[in-house]
Amino acid sequence: LLLDLQGRLLARSASEVDTLPWPWLLAWCNHAGVYCVPTTELIEWLKDAVGGRSALDVAAGHGAIGCALGIHTTDARMSERPEIAAEYRRVGHPPPFCPPEVETLEALAAVEKYRPQVVICAWGSEKDKGRGGFVFGLDEVAILRKVETYIHIGTRRRHPHRGMRRPDQVLRPPWLRSRAVQRDDQICVWNRR
Numbered sequence: 482l483l484l485d486l487q488g489r490l491l492a493r494s495a496s497e498v499d500t501l502p503w504p505w506l507l508a509w510c511n512h513a514g515v516y517c518v519p520t521t522e523l524i525e526w527l528k529d530a531v532g533g534r535s536a537l538d539v540a541a542g543h544g545a546i547g548c549a550l551g552i553h554t555t556d557a558r559m560s561e562r563p564e565i566a567a568e569y570r571r572v573g574h575p576p577p578f579c580p581p582e583v584e585t586l587e588a589l590a591a592v593e594k595y596r597p598q599v600v601i602c603a604w605g606s607e608k609d610k611g612r613g614g615f616v617f618g619l620d621e622v623a624i625l626r627k628v629e630t631y632i633h634i635g636t637r638r639r640h641p642h643r644g645m646r647r648p649d650q651v652l653r654p655p656w657l658r659s660r661a662v663q664r665d666d667q668i669c670v671w672n673r674r
Contacts (some may be wrong), residue, residue: 483518490545490578492519499522510660513613514560515543515578516604522656523552524549527601530670531630534598539588540605540619542577547601555584567655588619600624603634604659619654621645630672637665645671 482501485491492641498506498518508520517523527550538547538554547554559565569576584591592600605619617648622645625631636659655667 490515490543492517492521492545492549495522495658498658507660509540511574516577516660517546518658519545519549520656520658521552521636522654526654528566531599531631534629535595536599536601537595537600538593539591540584540602542579542581544583546603548582553584553591555586555588557587558585568614583640590622592624597628599630599632600628601632605633625673626670628673630670631668633669635636635667635668636661
C-alpha cells in the first residue's frame with residue numbers, strides 16, 4: 482500500500498493509511514526509516530501553501546514529498562556516516578533511506594544553490610546551538626533569512642524550534658500521519674518578515 486514497485490514511498494490518502502493497524506504502521510515506519518507518512522491531503526495542502534512559487538524539499542530522506550510535489554529534493558545523508566548510523570542502530574532505529582534521486586546536499590547549501598521561495602522540511606532536526614538539537618541539524622534561522630516561507634512538518638515534542646521565533650501558523654490537521662507514538666503531529670509555517 483505504501484510503496485511503489487521500485488520500493489519508493491507513495492502518498493496515499495489518510496483513510497487508506499488508516500486501514501493499516503496502528504501498531505503495524507509504527508513498526509513498519511521504524512523498520513523502514515520513515516518518519517513522515519505522506520498523505521495526499523498533506524501534498525494538496527503543500528501545493529496550496531506553495532501557491533506556484535519555487536520550492537525545495539530539504540532533509541528529504543525518502544524524497545516522497547518533493548517527488549509528489551515535483552520539486553527538488555535534497556538531503557545531507559548524515560545518517561550514512563558510520564558514526565551516525567551506529568547511533569541510529571544503538572537506539573534501535575534503522576537510518577533513513579535516501580534513494581538516488583534525492584540530491585546529496587546540506588539544507589543551507591541547497592537553499593543557496595536553488596534559491597527557492599519556499600522551503601519544506603519534514604522531521605528535520607534543529608541545529609544544536611547550545612539549546613539542544615542535533616549537531617548536524619538544520620540552521621532553520623539561516624534558512625528563513627533566505628526564503629519567503631519555511632514549512633516544517635514534525636511533532637510538538639520532537640521539533641520545538643528553540644532558535645526560531647513563534648511560527649506565523651501552527652496547524653494540527655487530522656490527516657497528518659507519522660511514526661510518532663503520541664500523535665502530536667503539526668505543521669509550522671514561518672514567513673520572512
